[in-house]
Amino acid sequence: MTPRPNPRRNVLKMSQTEEARTPETTEPEHGERRLGFGALFSRHVISARYADGVWSGTELLDFDDLRMSPAAMVMHYGQAIFEGLKAFRADQRTVLIFRAADCATRFDRSATRMGMPPLPPGLFVDAVTRLISADAAEVPSSPGSAIYIRPVMFADEPSLAVRPSTEFRFLVLASPVDSFFASGRTMIDAYAQRSHIRAALGGTGDVKCAGNYAGAMAAKTEAMSRGCDEVLWLDAVEHRFLEEFGAMNCFVVQGSGASAELITPPLTGTILPGHTRATVINLAQRRGIAVREAPIALDEVLDPDGMISEVFACGTAAGVAPVRTIVTDAGRTRTFGHRPGPITAGLAADYTALVHGALAAEPDWIIRIEG
Ligand SMILES: Cc1ncc(COP(=O)(O)O)c(C=O)c1O
Known part of the structure; x- marks a missing residue:
């Protein structure tokens, strides 16, 4: 059997604890190379699912690959929205999440425009806060770095019917980042x-x-x-x-x-x-x-x-x-x-x-x- 690649590909050790290195990681310790943007993922992910007109509660799961039907509607008709926000280190013991409530409002607007169900009030902000509380040790501290938080909602009803999906998945994942541009340039x-x-x-x-x-x-x-x-x-x-x-x-x-x-x-x-x-x-x-x-x-x-x-x-x-x-x-x-x-x-x-x-x-x- 072919070994399955680790889905947290390229995870670096962000904290002083031993936990965040994967077996195949060969990268040096954090601080010795650029984190880049969106290539590394923190340990956990938040997940909730919408079916029969209601959202499930959120779960904090280990970051792992998803199982989806090949007929999941997002792959055919692209019903998907997302947000992007960051948490920054204020000091060794404090992390600040920036403008999460505003992202929740914009996410809601995006959902409405795309014919997707709204999240219950507070669920978005609670999910983001729960993820960053769990993975706070992975928020980097080098100049220009942060943890980028990516909430996403997509249609995962298995159907090829050309209509809005009736089932959705909400996920929040996080990625330690520094320079957004592949060139690493600041101008x-x-x-x-x-x-x-x-x-x-x-x-x-x-x-x-x-x-x-x-x-x-x-x-x-x-x-x-x-x-x-x-x-x-x-x-x-x-x-x-x-x-x-x-x-x-x-x-x-x-x-x-x-x-x-x-x-x-x-x-x-x-x-x-x-x-x-x-x-x-x-x-x-x-x-x-x-x-x-x-x-x-x-x-x-x-x-x-x-x-x-x-x-x-x-x-x-x-x-x-x-x-x-x-x-x-x-x-x-x-x-x-x-x-x-x-x-x-x-x-x-x-x-x-x-x-x-x-x-x-x-x-x-x-x-x-x-x-
Ligand atoms: C097309 C586009 N414009 C503007 C922005 C900036 O938005 P914000 O400042 O909320 O990140 C983004 C952010 O991803 C974007 O994708």
Whole structure:
């Protein structure tokens, strides 16, 4: 019999205890190599199932492969939604989960949009808290690291009927992470192209369903083949205005010094209302920086003599990521510099301080766990 690979592939020892190394692990101790993003998994997973119109209670299980019918509807019609949030180390004994309640609300909106059942109030946040309490020892502490938490819900009724599933699975898993980008870079290069669109009005662009990402993979491949880290999506109608990056919202800085203004595309229904976006707006306002939601024309962003001096991306996975270069499919390029601009650098520092507990958070933003 062929030995079954361990599903927690590449698990590193995160804590000082002996528990988290798998027999085939050959990696050095945590701290000696990059964790990357989403390649390692913590010891446990939370699971609940929906059938006959009700959710089961949640179970804390060992991380393991799932058994599913080949007819599970998610594999045919893609009815799946997910969330992404992080827990950060504040100190050796304290872990902070950031904006879990907001993720629960967005998960609910995604479920409704995708014809999926809502979770009972509190179940989402309880599940996330229970998982991170159980696996707190695996929350890394090196600079730039965190544990990324991935709640997901998908259709698992075995049927090929083209209708909403009546059975669903809810899981929460966690992954110790550091750099989101495969390149390991902290400043990113983005690729703006017009052959694909991410979302149009009335579609699913403002919720977190798996299909949004499936439809974006070919553009991401093209971006990477051009040496870029991310796609910069443009509006679906005119292909002129910035929407968002592949997994991040977008900000530009207009002007400089005391008159600098932060601008981000408005939430008109085609972009994801990011929690990092909302957090950055809050942090900018605390610094006294003017913030405005307005359409941003790619032409203005690419104009080296124009008013836009900095561009950055932001999202849970990447934090605040300064943009170094934008490249377009029409052969235009603008490089903003090889160091983050002053506004971006200040907001990135504030964001890091906030999520690690060194800057005051707003009510309900943080769940504190001892572990
Ligand atoms: C398409 C897209 N936009 C924006 C974001 C940022 O959202 P948040 O800040 O809530 O992580 C994400 C996050 O994954 C995303 O996938």
